[in-house]
Every structure is written in structure tokens, then in C-alpha cells.
Amino acid sequence: MRYLVLVSHGTLAQGVHSVLKMLVGDNEQILSASLEDGMGAPEFVERLEHVLEVVADDDEVLLLGDIVGGSPLTNAMNVLAGRGLLDHAVVMGGMNLPMAMTAVMQLQTADVASLKQAMLDEARTGAREIVIETDDEEEDL
Template identity: 25%
Template structure:
């Protein structure tokens, strides 16, 4: 099974942990690492490396981080560059994190990363524009006499 590590600034990871657990239940090989103000980036990377070693059973590890270019992303990228079978998605949302639990069985690490990227893009909507489209569609569907 692909291991998942979620990391982000302050309580991003543990907040997502609570929400993901409510949606997908308790998960094995799923680690949540907060980057707290009291931590250095070296501390963060050390925790991440420990987690990779702990949850990688051979199918690989996927990092899911909050911000592109933030410290959790940058430190996960460092690990990805020197550790085989590790991938990274940055800028993730709850839909991506919860779906990682459902989608990770029976696929490769690369396939999971692609699937979650598609899910992330499809779940962001401007709801005013969505309502306009629905309203326009309902007016187009009227037969009129």
C-alpha cells in the first residue's frame, strides 16, 4: 500500500487529519506532520524522513503539502530528490487528502499522484459562476409556448 504523508504550516496537517478521519476512517500508513513555529526546517525534514522510513513498505510514499514553495513542500522535495519511490503534490485540499485513502490501493504511486491532481483541479469551483451556468441551463431547457 502506498504511504501518505500530509504536512503543512501550523495545524494544517492535524486539522486535515480530523476531517479525513471523519470521511475515510482511520488509515494505516497515513501520517500527518504539522510544521509548528517551535520547529526548525531541519526538525521538520527529520520528522518527514522518519515517517518515510516508517510507512514505506515498498509501494512508495506520496507527500501532500499545503503550499507550493513553503517549507513543508521544499523539505519534502528534498526527500523526493534523494529517496527512490517518493512523489510530492503541493497545494492540496481536503478532497485530495480524503481521496488518497480511497484511491491508493491497486495503483502505482504515479497513477495516484495523477488521480489526486485531477481531483484537486475538479473540486475547485467558483460557486457564483456554477449557479450562473445552472440558471442559464434551466432557461435553455424551458420549452416556452
């Protein structure tokens, strides 16, 4: 089985997880843990280890973190390494909702290389400026 694991500072991971539930329904393959305000790294690691108890040794993990090099993502990688799961994990930083949605929609159907590329493409195209022309701008022409 393949799991999507969301980690972040604050409650971003749980927020993204909540939105994914709203959009695609409850999915047992989506897991999340956050390093909340006032929580130390050991507490976060303990929380994450509890969340990952359902992941078997031969499962794959797609790990999405909010910040590359941030404590939640770094600690999550260490936890995966300690369980021998890092060798069959894909790790990405810069998590956003379009990226996570793409992961969920293709989690069990796409091969890993295609899934990674789709997520990166969606993350890039999902962030853009929206320019709205007003009536005032049209009259000036």
C-alpha cells in the same frame, strides 16, 4: 506498501489528516507532520523523520504539501531523498481535502499514473464558485 504523507505550515496537515480519519476511519498509511509556528526547520525534519520511521525502503510515498517550494515540502523531499525514497515517491503541492480524499480512496488500488491524474482532476474540480440565486434576483427578471 504505499503511504500518503501530508506536510504543511501551521497545522493544516494534521487538520486534513483528522478529517480523513473522520471520513474514512483510522488508516495507518496516512502520515502527517507540520512546521508549526515558532518551530525551526531542524525540528520539523526531526519530527518528520520520526513519522516516517514506519516506511520501509521498498515502500512508495505519495507526498502532499501545502505550498510548492515551501519549507515543509522542500524539507520533506530532502528527507525522502536522504532515505533513498524519492525515486519511488510522487510529490504534489497545493494540498486540499478533495485531493487528499481521492488519494486515500485509491491509495492501494490505483496505479501511480491513474492516482496522480485523479488527484489533479479532483483538486481542479473541487475548487469552484457556488452561485445561489435568491428570490430577489428572480423577481427582477
